[in-house]
Amino acid sequence: xxxxxxxxxxxxxxxxxxxxxxxxxxxxxxxxxxxxxxxxxxxxxxxxxxxxxxxxxxxxxxxxxxxxxxxxxxxxxxxxxxxxxxxxxxxxxxxxxxxxxxxxxxxxxxxxxxxxxxxxxxxxxxxxxxxxxxxxxxxxxxxxxxxxxxxxxxxxxxxxxxxxxxxxxxxxxxxxxxxxxxxxxxxxxxxxxxxxxxxxxxxxxxxxxxxxxxxxxxxxxxxxxxxxxxxxxxxxxxxxxxxxxxxxxxxxxxxxxxxxxxxxxxxxxxxxxxxxxxxxxxxxxxxxxxxxxxxxx
Amino acid sequence: xxxxxxxxxxxxxxxxxxxxxxxxxxxxxxxxxxxxxxxxxxxxxxxxxxxxxxxxxxxxxxxxxxxxxxxxxxxxxxxxxxxxxxxxxxxxxxxxxxxxxxxxxxxxxxxxxxxxxxxxxxxxxxxxxxxxxxxxxxxxxxxxxxxxxxxxxxxxxxxxxxxxxxxxxxxxxxxxxxxxxxxxxxxxxxxxxxxxxxxxxxxxxxxxxxxxxxxxxxxxxxxxxxxx
Numbered sequence: 001x002x003x004x005x006x007x008x009x010x011x012x013x014x015x016x017x018x019x020x021x022x023x024x025x026x027x028x029x030x031x032x033x034x035x036x037x038x039x040x041x042x043x044x045x046x047x048x049x050x051x052x053x054x055x056x057x058x059x060x061x062x063x064x065x066x067x068x069x070x071x072x073x074x075x076x077x078x079x080x081x082x083x084x085x086x087x088x089x090x091x092x093x094x095x096x097x098x099x100x101x102x103x104x105x106x107x108x109x110x111x112x113x114x115x116x117x118x119x120x121x122x123x124x125x126x127x128x129x130x131x132x133x134x135x136x137x138x139x140x141x142x143x144x145x146x147x148x149x150x151x152x153x154x155x156x157x158x159x160x161x162x163x164x165x166x167x168x169x170x171x172x173x174x175x176x177x178x179x180x181x182x183x184x185x186x187x188x189x190x191x192x193x194x195x196x197x198x199x200x201x202x203x204x205x206x207x208x209x210x211x212x213x214x215x216x217x218x219x220x221x222x223x224x225x226x227x228x229x230x231x232x233x234x235x236x237x238x239x240x241x242x243x244x245x246x247x248x249x250x251x252x253x254x255x256x257x258x259x260x261x262x263x264x265x266x267x268x269x270x271x272x273x274x275x276x277x278x279x280x281x282x283x284x285x286x287x288x289x290x291x292x293x294x295x296x297x
Numbered sequence: 298x299x300x301x302x303x304x305x306x307x308x309x310x311x312x313x314x315x316x317x318x319x320x321x322x323x324x325x326x327x328x329x330x331x332x333x334x335x336x337x338x339x340x341x342x343x344x345x346x347x348x349x350x351x352x353x354x355x356x357x358x359x360x361x362x363x364x365x366x367x368x369x370x371x372x373x374x375x376x377x378x379x380x381x382x383x384x385x386x387x388x389x390x391x392x393x394x395x396x397x398x399x400x401x402x403x404x405x406x407x408x409x410x411x412x413x414x415x416x417x418x419x420x421x422x423x424x425x426x427x428x429x430x431x432x433x434x435x436x437x438x439x440x441x442x443x444x445x446x447x448x449x450x451x452x453x454x455x456x457x458x459x460x461x462x463x464x465x466x467x468x469x470x471x472x473x474x475x476x477x478x479x480x481x482x483x484x485x486x487x488x489x490x491x492x493x494x495x496x497x498x499x500x501x502x503x504x505x506x507x508x509x510x511x512x513x514x515x516x517x518x519x520x521x522x523x524x525x
Contacts, residue, residue, distance in 0.1 A: 008402070201386065202388055205400075206399075207375070208375060209375065209376070209399070209403060210372040210451070212369070213372075
């Protein structure tokens with residue numbers, strides 16, 4: 001396409017935007033609302049995912065070894081554990097190590113446990129990590145059947161509830177976003193249909209004198225793109241500013257282990273990029289939808 | 298040049314407009330298409346610039362069957378055919394110059410060529426001194442001359458006119474006919490559907506009469522043959 005033609009399409013597209021006045025405002029408004037919600041949902045879901053993954057990473061199975069087991073039994077159990085399918089790592093933790101970590105985890109209150117250093121009542125343990133954290137429960141059940149196992153524990157409740165929640169949030173989010181995007185596309189395509197109707201004589205003459213469909217489509221493509229991009233300005237600003245504020249305030253409570261947000265840089269910028277792309281996509285799709293019908297001979 | 302072979306056209310609503318048309322038109326001919334309203338004249342005309350496709354039969358223009366060409370090649374066909382309507386179809390917000398230049402802009406002609414060709418063609422139709430006027434500042438005849446200028450600015454080999462004098466008074470109609478004759482003298486084929494008995498009977502050319510979708514008469518230097 002010639003530079004002159006691109007310039008013409010840009011000029012005509014811009015003219016349409018101005019000419020359509022309130023319809024332009026309405027479409028940009030619809031795109032803005034959509035993208036605000038898309039941005040908020042995406043930000044929320046991706047952060048939830050991130051947190052879930054972090055927790056998932058921390059989900060381990062603790063296998064307490066029977067107090068009656070001798071050293072050979074312990075070694076044999078270690079080998080058996082490695083053979084269980086879906087197991088990534090198996091780490092042995094002696095009862096002394098267990099006691100030390102217990103004392104450490106309790107802080108000052110842990111001093112009470114120091115009394116037991118002479119006669120440690122704890123079990124030796126194996127700490128297992130699953131390749132896929134979703135299989136934790138199945139692996140735990142498998143491990144329970146092995147010899148020399150006293151008990152098996154893992155953050156069952158937390159892990160399962162979290163998985164359920166993130167799956168649910170993802171599904172709801174995707175449905176909502178899809179609905180909003182379709183609504184915005186519909187609104188944009190209606191705005192552009194208005195332009196097309198106002199210019200149907202012009203389009204008719206263009207076709208008559210031999211303009212190609214892509215040439216005719218040009219200005220409408222630009223119009224849609226601009227509506228989408230204009231609609232993404234406010235959402236991008238809100239997302240960048242909002243994320244910064246939330247990140248700063250959550251930073252103060254980040255001692256709550258899993259509440260760790262994705263870092264502003266690059267995440268917020270990536271989110272802004274996605275919003276811009278989705279906005280442009282909505283605009284272009286909307287415009288092409290409305291022009292398509294008109295161009296059929 | 299133009300060869301219609303056993304052309305039938307039935308519209309989606311079941312109305313049959315053309316019922317087996319066979320005709321040959323040579324390059325440089327001037328042809329009137331006459332007949333009562335609803336006889337099929339407009340369908341005949343529309344076929345030639347691929348506004349519609351025949352239901353059956355072939356339509357060859359320069360040995361190419363235009364009913365078979367792909368949708369994306371239709372614009373190329375139309376660049377070689379100028380079309381003129383009874384209602385002028387000018388863009389009211391564009392000046393005379395811009396209306397004519399529009400036809401060249403949309404086919405991405407260079408600005409230098411556009412300027413030269415538009416001024417040449419406005420000179421030909423006698424509107425060079427009104428190039429900055431807007432359509433509503435012109436008389437009907439002048440508006441039709443602008444639409445003729447737009448149709449021929451691409452230098453098409455064929456010009457198709459659907460009742461171009463239908464909205465004009467007799468004096469203005471003669472002016473328009475003089476422009477058509479001039480274009481025809483330069484070798485361009487002119488195919489003109491008309492209801493004007495005076496024009497057909499005065500400026501003698503080939504006459505093709507269509508009734509009920511069939512050619513009922515085809516005469517060199519013929520008469521209108523109907524009461525107008």
